[in-house]
Amino acid sequence: xxSVTQLGSHVSVSEGALVLLxxxxxxxxxxxxxxYVQYPNQGLQLLLKYTSAATLVKGINxxxxxxxxxxxxxxxxxxxxxxxxxxxxxxxxxxxxxGNEKLTFGTGTRLTIIP
Amino acid sequence: EAGVTQFPSHxxxxxxxxxxxRCDPISGHDNLYWYRRVMGKEIKFLxxxxxxxxxxxxxxPNNRFLAERTGGTYSTLKxxxxxxxxxxxxxxxxxxxxxxxxxxxxGSGTRLTVV
Numbered sequence: 001x002x003s004v005t006q007l008g009s010h011v012s013v014s015e016g017a018l019v020l021l022x023x024x025x026x027x028x029x030x031x032x033x034x035x036y037v038q039y040p041n042q043g044l045q046l047l048l049k050y051t052s053a054a055t056l057v058k059g060i061n062x063x064x065x066x067x068x069x070x071x072x073x074x075x076x077x078x079x080x081x082x083x084x085x086x087x088x089x090x091x092x093x094x095x096x097x098x099g100n101e102k103l104t105f106g107t108g109t110r111l112t113i114i115p
Numbered sequence: 116e117a118g119v120t121q122f123p124s125h126x127x128x129x130x131x132x133x134x135x136x137r138c139d140p141i142s143g144h145d146n147l148y149w150y151r152r153v154m155g156k157e158i159k160f161l162x163x164x165x166x167x168x169x170x171x172x173x174x175x176p177n178n179r180f181l182a183e184r185t186g187g188t189y190s191t192l193k194x195x196x197x198x199x200x201x202x203x204x205x206x207x208x209x210x211x212x213x214x215x216x217x218x219x220x221x222g223s224g225t226r227l228t229v230v
Binding site: 034036042043044045046049090092101102103104105106107108 | 119121146148150156157158159160163170171173174206208218219220221222223224
């Protein structure tokens with residue numbers, strides 16, 4: 001079975017500060033990992049994904065995440081927050097074995113940017 | 116390319132009524148998924164189609180929910196009769212490849228409110 005834990009349902013950072021959103025996963029097989037973002041009144045947009053290639057994954061809008069197998073983590077970072085980053089962020093895991101393709105999501109982290 | 120389209124975007128119905136949600140996936144995407152987010156909780160998997168066949172329906176909450184994908188194109192999710200606890204946002208996603216290798220493209224969701 002797979003699971004995702006996102007620490008912190010709400011995170012506030014000042015504009016220009018580092019953004020760090022935490023995600024830990026559990027999976028019985030090597031996972032695929034994803035970060036999605038939901039802006040107000042919009043759908044889920046893929047930020048980045050890890051599919052067993054490079055452990056440091058770069059995504060859109062300056063975000064990146066590092067897969068650390070030893071820590072079962074996939075934290076999302078951005079060096080300098082922008083007001084437009086205010087949104088809800090979801091970490092998700094998908095197992096790589098054929099026939100089990102569903103995404104398991106964390107509970108989400110709402111990011112607020114302080115001017 | 117056009118994205119994943121869902122409609123209606125919002126639906127308010129009374130308890131006991133029937134509602135049908137529709138999802139049009141990206142053209143050529145054989146894999147179609149339904150997810151649901153209830154009252155700020157995590158987004159949960161409902162079911163997965165490969166073309167017109169149900170690959171995995173382990174997340175369907177009960178037999179009041181019926182999903183179809185006629186001809187392997189668009190899909191509908193019917194709730195009959197609707198209950199208060201069915202309120203939430205229903206997301207549809209599609210992918211070209213299985214196992215999430217290419218990522219999943221989500222629609223904007225249908226916000227269902229049962230009163």
